[in-house]
Amino acid sequence: xxxxxxxxxxxxxxxxxxxxxxxxxxxxxxxxxxxxxxxxxxxxxxxxxxxxxxxxxxxxxxxxxxxxxxxxxxxxxxxxxxxxxxxxxxxxxxxxxxxxxxxxxxxxxxxxxxxxxxxxxxxxxxxxxxxxxxxxxxxxxxxxxxxxxxxxxxxxxxxxxxxxxxxxxxxxxxxxxxxxxxxxxxxxxxxxxxxxxxxxxxxxxxxxxxxxxxxxxxxxxxxxxxxxxxxxxxxxxxxxxxxxxxxxxxxxxxxxxxxxxxxxxxxxxxxxxxxxxxxxxxxxxxxxxxxxxxxxxxxxxxxxxxxxxxxxxxxxxxxxxxxxxxxxxxxxxxxxxxxxxxxxxxxxxxxxxxxxxxxxxxxxxxxxxxxxxxxxxxxxxxxxxxxxxxxxxxxxxxxxxxxxxxxxxxxxxxxxxxxxxxxxxxxxxxxxxxxxxxxxxxxxxxxxxxxxxxxxxxxxxxxxxxxxxxxxxxxxxxxxxxxxxxxxxxxxxxxxxxxxxxxxx
Amino acid sequence: xxxxxxxxxxxxxxxxxxxxxxxxxxxxxxxxxxxxxxxxxxxxxxxxxxxxxxxxxxxxxxxxxxxxxxxxxxxxxxxxxxxxxxxxxxxxxxxxxxxxxxxxxxxxxxxxxxxxxxxxxxxxxxxxxxxxxxxxxxxxxxxxxxxxxxxxxxxxxxxxxx
Numbered sequence: 001x002x003x004x005x006x007x008x009x010x011x012x013x014x015x016x017x018x019x020x021x022x023x024x025x026x027x028x029x030x031x032x033x034x035x036x037x038x039x040x041x042x043x044x045x046x047x048x049x050x051x052x053x054x055x056x057x058x059x060x061x062x063x064x065x066x067x068x069x070x071x072x073x074x075x076x077x078x079x080x081x082x083x084x085x086x087x088x089x090x091x092x093x094x095x096x097x098x099x100x101x102x103x104x105x106x107x108x109x110x111x112x113x114x115x116x117x118x119x120x121x122x123x124x125x126x127x128x129x130x131x132x133x134x135x136x137x138x139x140x141x142x143x144x145x146x147x148x149x150x151x152x153x154x155x156x157x158x159x160x161x162x163x164x165x166x167x168x169x170x171x172x173x174x175x176x177x178x179x180x181x182x183x184x185x186x187x188x189x190x191x192x193x194x195x196x197x198x199x200x201x202x203x204x205x206x207x208x209x210x211x212x213x214x215x216x217x218x219x220x221x222x223x224x225x226x227x228x229x230x231x232x233x234x235x236x237x238x239x240x241x242x243x244x245x246x247x248x249x250x251x252x253x254x255x256x257x258x259x260x261x262x263x264x265x266x267x268x269x270x271x272x273x274x275x276x277x278x279x280x281x282x283x284x285x286x287x288x289x290x291x292x293x294x295x296x297x298x299x300x301x302x303x304x305x306x307x308x309x310x311x312x313x314x315x316x317x318x319x320x321x322x323x324x325x326x327x328x329x330x331x332x333x334x335x336x337x338x339x340x341x342x343x344x345x346x347x348x349x350x351x352x353x354x355x356x357x358x359x360x361x362x363x364x365x366x367x368x369x370x371x372x373x374x375x376x377x378x379x380x381x382x383x384x385x386x387x388x389x390x391x392x393x394x395x396x397x398x399x400x401x402x403x404x405x406x407x408x409x410x411x412x413x414x415x416x417x418x419x420x421x422x423x424x425x426x427x428x429x430x431x432x433x434x435x436x437x438x439x440x441x442x443x444x445x446x447x448x449x450x451x452x453x454x455x456x457x458x459x460x461x462x463x464x465x466x467x468x469x470x471x472x473x474x475x476x477x478x479x480x481x482x483x484x485x486x487x488x489x490x491x492x493x494x495x496x497x498x499x500x501x502x503x504x505x
Numbered sequence: 506x507x508x509x510x511x512x513x514x515x516x517x518x519x520x521x522x523x524x525x526x527x528x529x530x531x532x533x534x535x536x537x538x539x540x541x542x543x544x545x546x547x548x549x550x551x552x553x554x555x556x557x558x559x560x561x562x563x564x565x566x567x568x569x570x571x572x573x574x575x576x577x578x579x580x581x582x583x584x585x586x587x588x589x590x591x592x593x594x595x596x597x598x599x600x601x602x603x604x605x606x607x608x609x610x611x612x613x614x615x616x617x618x619x620x621x622x623x624x625x626x627x628x629x630x631x632x633x634x635x636x637x638x639x640x641x642x643x644x645x646x647x648x649x650x651x652x653x654x655x656x657x658x659x660x661x662x663x664x665x666x667x
Binding site: 051053054165167168170171174175177178181185187188190192193194195217220221224225391393394396397398400401404405408409412414417418421424425428429430432433435451454455458463 | 509510513517524527528530531535542543544545547548551552554555558559561562565576581584585588589592593595596599600604608611612615616619620622626630634638641642645646648649650651
């Protein structure tokens, strides 16, 4: 019941006129960003982050979370109307959303997506509220050894569970960690990796510079090739009767939607997984447990509902470890974490004790963001149809200008703008060569914490490396990390073994 | 695709070696005095892992067949290079002629020349973007964007808004 009282206090913050306005603004911006093919929540948060200096820190985080939320709703819009996922998280929505639109049921598909997103968002926010306090309490027992072990575990999930090439994943994790060490050494205070004493590198490489480069400039370069021709927008109009019908149809799908929500929430908590695999998994489960599996892929409304509940639930799920443990569950939450640190709000268990107003204000704003998103989403559908007709070059030009100015604003150094351009080109090439970018961004954000906790532990334990294993919690984390790391190796060796036997047969 | 994969792997190996060389400026070994590794250890050993992994990617690619799939087709390559060059030129121009000349120039080039849009769309965005930037960053946030040569032109505006 303690939680309820805290949540009620939180609503006092989030229902204040300024924060309500911010949520509505953020959700609307997020919906448009999510609806644009090529731009997703992570791009939106990266590009908009420098602009949030305009509001106080706690409101800025609420704004960014609202954008994150809105983008998750918005991703479905272009999946359905264009057949191109608005963000990678909405890939699974195209499978049945597009056929529905082609059958003239675009309006129904959009309503289904919005309602499913709302259900997924709401169930996961309730789960979030229930889990936040126990998890933060547990995290209070963490010392530097546990922190290091937890970060290590977060990285090994990319190797063990991520679908990308293992070697390339390891390269990107290491690259992010090395880039995070640029600047002054935390312990000795000496400059390192300043590349011939370039003064710009003394303050280190900001996560924002990497994020704007990779997710802003890099993303635009990447979409140049995919958006050569103007896509065909399917018209969609929504009448009140359709809305009623849609909601009644959705009411029959509680099993699919609640399954998608729980699945999405727990998958979303894992750094390597997140909303895209959660949505695909939910789609797969909905199809295999359906009475009529052959209708999937041909415009089954359940095929829209399942992935949309899961990807929204996953976005809330990935906020949980970020806020309670300080370990982000996705690249977008890594940027939120970076932003919070920049504003002097250090995520982690202490935040729940020191800044309860902020924490519960944020959590309760997730509830209001959900309501705002579903209402604005359905109300603005005609506007989205119009906006999707906007030529892509216009969007590109404006995003690039925002990246340049947004990169300059926080530090006011041209050095950072050059870095953004460099990271943009490098990120584009790496992505084309199948190097995963999420571990890179996560590593840059978590690098300082990882190195600090590692060296603090060793200094406190007089150089005893076994300290990481001897402490029970940290030992358990290290064991799980080792398991994730060995998993692909075992798989590889077993496959290799089979291959060596095969010619003998 | 295979060639690009190899080139990128070699580039990462070179980058790792370069990082390792810079990391040796601080002690990379075990520091007996304080306990734990020295300041250069973290970047040095991680770069070494990066070097070895990139070596692994390169080694693996040696056994693969050449595929017909290209990393770039000529049209994509031309558009990407055009955008990248214009981006670099714009950033280089900002400290000289100022953001309020370089950025509209970029928008004009992108919309009119690269995108082939009409004069009305190009003109309205070329004019409205710098106005928005000025009011958002300079007036509201008090973040001054670089103006280079055009700085004196802004004195009357400063007097009006600050």
